Amino acid sequence: MTQGAATPLPTPKERRRLRESRSLTQAQVATKVGVTRETVRSWESGRTTPRGRKAEAYARLLSQLAEPAEPAEAAELAESTAPVEPSGPAGATGPAEPAETSEPAEPELVGAGAPARTPARKNRRAPSPARPARRRTPRREPAPSERPGTPPEAFDALYAHCAPYLVRQTYLLTGRRALARESVERAFQLAWERWPEVAVDPDPAGWVRAAAYEYAMSPWHRLRRAHRVPEAPPADPEDRKLLDALLSLPPAYRRTLLLYDGVGLNLPETAAETEASTPAAANRVLHAREAVAEQLPGLAVPEQLHQRLTELAGSEKLDAPRSTTVRSGGEKRTRFWTRAAIAVTVLIVGATALTVRVAPTKYEPVPAPGAPISGVPPLTGPQHMTEHDRKLRQRLRAELSGGPQRLAPVAE
Template identity: 55%
Template sequence: MTRSTARPAPTAPLPSPKERRRLREAKGLSERQVAAAVGVTPATVRAWETGRAGPRGRRRAAYTRLIGCAEPGIEPSRPAEPGGSGTMPTPTPGPDSRPAPDALSPDGPPPGRPSPEATAPDGTGPVPEPVEGLTAEEAYDALYGRTAPGLTRQIYLLTGHRKLSLEAVEHSFRVAWQRWPEVARDRDPAGWVRAASYEYAMSPWHRLRRGHRNADPLPEDPARRALLDALLGLPPSYRRTLLLHDGVGLGLPETAAETEASTLAAAGRLLNARAAVAERLPAQAEPADPGTGPAPLREPLAALALAEDVPAPPAAPAVRAGGERVAVLWTRAALCFGVLLIGATTFTLHTAPTHYEQPLAPAERVGGVPPLGGPEKLTAQDVELQKALRDELAHGPERLVPRIP
């Protein structure tokens, strides 16, 4: 009996995530089309093209062949057509294959990634932006410009407050600039800022503020008014899950991770939120295709966010300057508190007693004998006797002093 020593051929490495996206866009394919052809969700394709995950097995072979970088010696298994040719046609862009509006989800490239709209001067293709040459300010400004407008509209749909949405976005980006080394190394900086904005906007302490107790007036359009009213009527956890999954377009595992819940709990919240909205808005209850189709409320939420007049966020340099001012103020406050604490400790050390003095116990009567509690106040008789004794000159008891005639 002989044992085979043959080993599987090494798998050729895939292109970089940036190159994967460039190849897909060069063929005119959307994430939804690639997901439908490979058999995954659009969120999975997005994860492959951002470096958070990578395809494996037959999906890897189908994905690489689809974007035009098929690995040598690997033929992906494809479903046979009724004609028996066994080949899979290349998807062609159609009216439903265009990417969703960027009113809620920032579909633009992250800092340092080429944008599909940025073309070369001769119009031949996208111009790649340098990654290594970006400074911290440039990378921050690119992230801010790409995510701040859509994030402001997300917070408005989450809270119904325009001023609070702008305040939440500014606060999260100020914190992001203060912790920029941590945020820049994060695998999803936009997700980091989005989570911080959601947490700030959904804080229950805002209910104590007079201007944030009630939501802003609802839209005048009956359809948008009903949709926003139904959305704001959901519990905060349901509202956030519905907005992340159906509005932003995150997958169910990513939604569960961002809401700090299990996948099963996130799925339950999503189904309950959709059912509540469908009960109040029967027109929005469209059949869902969780495999490859769009989310039931993605288009209505995007249209609602685009139609509302949400204030534009300030410029990125102004937000960075505000974050630096806040950091300086907190640093000064910490230094002042430290100096005050040191002064109070020093004063206490100089004024505190250096040894322990045991307190005297109160006098008590023992066996009927009056307690000796120290010198008491003299009576009138005692004072007269004391005066007589001081006036007379005596060297001893009277009975021992001889009387001299």
């Protein structure tokens, strides 16, 4: 089955279904076609349409995916579409290492839907004759019986996978243990309230992580009484210095550094989650690294910084509450605010009804405004004194100050 450039491509939904039927990731398809993972994501979502040679290559790949293939051919196709991960803030790419059968243990900080980012190598290591190259096993889709059947089961699975990592990440973001637990709990309560929206989201873990970060970084926490009390620092002096260096960064720089060097997101995903452009996110990462390296010169290498962030987060005893507690707390909170809204509505309706009941039903005309009245005599009383009157008054006061002269009788 072949498909030329003039042949219309399948619908975006069908493109995604063909890719998932072979257990391929968007990065593997992007490597095969010669584009970025974000471009494949745009093609599958319908935001953009492939053109030119990229469209021809994409059409040929979809034609191969539509044909029935043997297990060996599917493994060969998965091997030929091995993903290439970015290695730096500028988005530089490099070939990936051959896959191994035994994978290293996942770090404590990495999680919540973000795999650990491995540094890129300049040259691919050639397989030796004594050690043949191993094929990459295609990702197995979960069977229908293994998938969560009810919303509570799906929520509990997401919570069990993301909550332990999110609590540690939020602690590095805020430096407060109680606030980290509260932020994660509120984020999952909000996710449970909007579960129909979160369940169909392409990245539910990223949705919850963004909600937890937004709540943790809210400036209104400064007005709380508990926030004014200083938090107990880590016991290790090196961990204390690293945490102080992180908290000295601006909130936007701290969040970008944590997502890129701590969680392991690539640059476009970090920029999208922080609501910034890709160049702005890259500049924030570079400036944050420089600020941390000034205080801790030993963490100038990104790999060392990632390892130290993982060790700092793993050294704290931060346990998230149970998922059933979070769900029940969210439901109680929702019921409380629903009842409060109903009570306020009933109060407003009652006040309106009372006002209508006691309001006058008969119109009373307003008295006419006042008008001037003529024929009133002028005010009586002393008039203004002239200059002559003033002089006379002064003269009388001066001469009669001692009283009138008395006449004494004289005898003759």
